[in-house]
Amino acid sequence: MATPPDLALGGVSVHRVVDLDPFVLPFDMIFPGADPAALGSYRAELEGHVDLDRKEVLLAIQTHVVRIAGLTILVDTCVGEHKPRPVRPDWNQRAASGYLDRLAAAGARPEDVDIVLCTHLHADHVGWNTQLRDGRWVPTFPRARYVMGHGELAHWQAAVAKDPTVSHGCFTDSVLPVIEAGQAAPIAPGDSIAEGAMTLALPGHTPGQIGLRIETGQRPVFFCGDAVHTPAQALEPDWSSRFCTDREQSAVTRRALFEQVAAEDAVLVPAHLRAAGMRLRREGSRYRPTMCGCDGSC
Ligand SMILES: [Zn+2]
Known part of the structure; x- marks a missing residue:
């Protein structure tokens, strides 16, 4: 019997399956030049996400297991x-x-997975795409289509051709074997991958990053990869991480996303959020975040 979902909305459920938590980054490492004092009056909202005293940002490296329309979809690996x-x-x-084992406890053994969605091709989002078997990297999920933005794929193919060690070498051991196995499914942002599950363009963190919008019959859910790393960015939307390829574009994408999530009263699920999801209420130029409850509701 699978563990209860972290989110259950309409006919859709979402489990968080952690690979590494907490993943701690010094504040001035992830957000160079930003002043954590700007967050001082939001200590309660950021509990568990930002340690204001130690000046650290706390992230989780995790997969979201989405069940929709009879399909099992993994968002990032x-x-x-x-x-x-x-x-x-x-x-x-x-x-x-x-x-x-945790993935199986969430009801997703490797052979159960229909789709793996790679929001972008960084090393902390594609690692479990493959596993080592008899000295070779093979796809971990034998039946899955591995969906990724075609622009993202083209970007990294070009980058790796110049420097195979780029992004920790993850293209070679975690993406290429999936392509060679015929399981890669490059898509254009805006393409649907299942009934009620549409991809969207989220450029900036990487050139071809994509997200996923899920219709639940209740409020929509947005999986947004690393367009947002931490709820601190809802309060300071212009803070882009040092890992973003284009920090200005990243901020433009993030603001538009926040605006849409707030306007639709949707649930936003950043890849590294240490909670099931968050909702946003606009307050001037900021968005006040509220984390979803641990009972699956939001
Ligand atoms: Zn990441």
Whole structure:
């Protein structure tokens, strides 16, 4: 029997399956030049997401398991195991993480997965795309279509042709084997991947990042990858991370997304959010975040 979902809205359910939590980043590392004092009056809203005293941002590296229209969809696949990531010791050559057991406990054994959606092709979003078997990288999810933006794919193919070590080498060990197995499904933003599940363009963090809008019969749910890293950005929408390819475009994308989520009273699910989701209420130029409850409602 699967564990209860983190979100249940209409006929849709979402489980968070953690690979690594907390993933802690010093504030001035993720948001260079930003002043955490700007968040001082929002301590309660940011509890568990920002440590204002230690000046740290707390993230989770996780997969969202979405069940919609009879399909099992994984949104992003984290860091993975046995991947050489020498620049980042906590991602390097991981083993016995228990991730696949947690995924199975959420009702998603590898053979159950219909679609893997890669919001973008960074090393903390594609790791479990593949696993090491007999010395070779093979797709972890044998039946799945691996959906990714065709612009994102083209960007990284060009980047890897110049420098194979770009983005920790994750294209070679976590994306290429999926393409070679014939399981990659490049799409254009705006394409539907299931009834009630439409992709959307979220450029800036990477050039071809995509998100997913889910219709639930109640409020819609937006999976937005790394267009948003932390609820602190709802309060300071212009803060773009140092990992963004185009920080200005990232801020434009984020503001438009926040505006839409607030206007539709939707649920926003950033890839690294340490909660099921959040809702936003516009207050001047900021958006006040409220985390979804732990009873699956929102
Ligand atoms: Zn990320």
